[in-house]
Amino acid sequence: MALIDLANPTRFLALASRVLPWLAAVTAIVFAYGLYRVAYAPDDYQQGATVKIMFLHVPSAWLAMMGWGLMTVAALGTLVWRHPLADVAVKAAAPIGAAFTFICLVTGSLWGRPMWGTYWVWDARLTSVLVLFLLYLGMLALYWTADDPNRAARAAAILALVGAVNIPIIKFSVDWWNTLHQPASVVRMDGPAIDPTILVPLLVMALAFTLLFFTLHIAAMRNEILRRRVRSMRMMQAANA
Amino acid sequence: MKTDRMQLICDSLACERGGRQVFAGVNFTVSAGEAMVVTGRNGAGKSTLLRVIAGLLRAAQGQVTLTGLAGAADEASLPEQAHYLGHLDAAKPSLTVRENLTFWADFLGASGDPAIDTALEAVELDTLADLPAAYLSAGQKRRLSIARLLAVKRPVWLLDEPTSALDAPSQARLTSFMCEHLAGGGFIVAATHGPIGLDAPRELRMGAAG
Amino acid sequence: MTAFTSLILRDMRLSVRVGGGALMGALFYFVVVSMIPFAIGPDLNLLARIGPAMLWIGALLSTLLALDRLFASDHDDGSLDLLTMSSLPLELTVAAKAIAHWLTTALPLVIITPVLGLMLNIELSAMGYVALTLLAGTPSLTFIGLIGAALSVTLRRGGLLMAILVLPLTVPVLIFGVAAANAAIVGPAPFGPPFTILCALSLASFVLGPFAAAAALRQGQE
């Protein structure tokens, strides 16, 4: 990722201003194409048209996990290399990752209702995503309550790493927990091997979502850099007054 | 504000804290336009006396009354007629300077926006008005507290070490605010270690008599 | 602007700024309630049966824990001294702070309740009633917790002590809140009587809470 080369926030700002319009345009085009493909994708023989929800659900699930992965890498940047942009990257990724996790949960339960007859089951997969969502909320709460960005940076980096270690453990324990108390009513969705007519739109949508994530992330990082600049200028203002 | 006949009377005041007598038998009368300086060594009860007058601590004995105020029950109204400037500045770090002052002006008795702007100008915080108070230094926070005394008109000023954290120009400005306040018929009771620049204030020595 | 409304607005503004506590109560509630199924297992029928009780316990804990710093923060920076030196009676000052706290902390909690009800397998129609009981009941939790918040300023030990002091006082609210919610979901008892009592408890705490809290604060000035 180019983040490593861009140690200088000013250079990052300049690059972001140049890249963002193009990135946004490409995102919009890929989205339009993806939605077009989705509209003409055939229905699943078991799930009918509701399979269309999958084109939102699966990419956002993928981004929910990628978001935390990105935060983990950036957290290493904060703690190990003391990279000036690393914490900015963590902080900017948290609300976006949380939003995609939220989309994943909402679309999942809207898909679950017609398929399983209920909006929510305490199924291992759903529950792991819920725990991931709670971790994201914790991260946001950490940033809300801390007024000193430098101290918040360390705490958030540690939380990101602990979360990264913990998510597999949580996933494992939830799987195990769920096999003990498998509710009888749940229909498992072991669908058939994915047909290319569905796979291609899914991949296009996944690409569109990923592009959207990075567009938003770079824009949010730019905001965060400006926010810190405001902070340091205000400190100068108070000191000079 | 009609203050000509007003008097702040302290009658054989005593205060206990944690079973220990901090002071006893404090008597004084301050008339409108007069300042009184409370001096004494550390622990003599200067701050405690001010807090008792402000109604923030209960007196074990005796009472403080503000007489001559038109149309108000005397004793109950003293805290409402007084400004207390303590060691803490009551500034919320996440609110801006103006928001902090506007709140206290609204809460302590509305004065309107012009009063706030003039008060901020008087303490030279007008350039920082939109800055969150978290960025202020100790002296700037103290000046924000002083702006409160100017934005809301109250006859009695109870000042506890008002000059602490202030630099020389700010101290001089505070002195001029106090002179103006006295000239307008106000009262000042100030606890202090050093001179606060008022000429010939009355002095109450705490702890000298035991 | 009157002193009363300006204090409400200041406290609400403080809670949405950096370091403020808005939404923290709702977040705590969300986390606590979604932890409970991990403890009792993903049995949807069981969850539906004990769901209202879990929601109420979650609301109780998050309301009380969020109240912890209500007066302590004003005490620490000297604001509390000035708040008592106003022509506004201390009872009303205290009530204004409680109202602001309820609006920023407890109201979001009530709003997210339907989402949690979904996860606990509570019927869509019944969920509205559960949220309604919380809407009627959380003010009394805030106003009873207010007493504990005032006492903890006096005693200089917040947090756990406050919960120990106040939790027993909230027993009636809990009983009638859960009773009303259960009546709405499983019946056969009617929803009306326990809900009316719940509203009465809230109204009574509007009166009792500020007086007791103001008395505790005055006591704390020693």
Place this chain on the structure above:
Amino acid sequence: MSLGPHASFIVVAYIATALVVAGLLIWIVRDYAVQRRILSDLESRGIKRRSQREDRV
């Protein structure tokens, strides 16, 4: 394109996603405008950052 018997769920899912994404977008764009405005305000008052020549965050 027919959405079958569960059309409302599909539509709601797409609308919800669109709303969340729009919310994020609006927040980020507004935040950018706000920070820019404060910065230009501070700059117009002649305030410089600690090290104007070598930029830091």
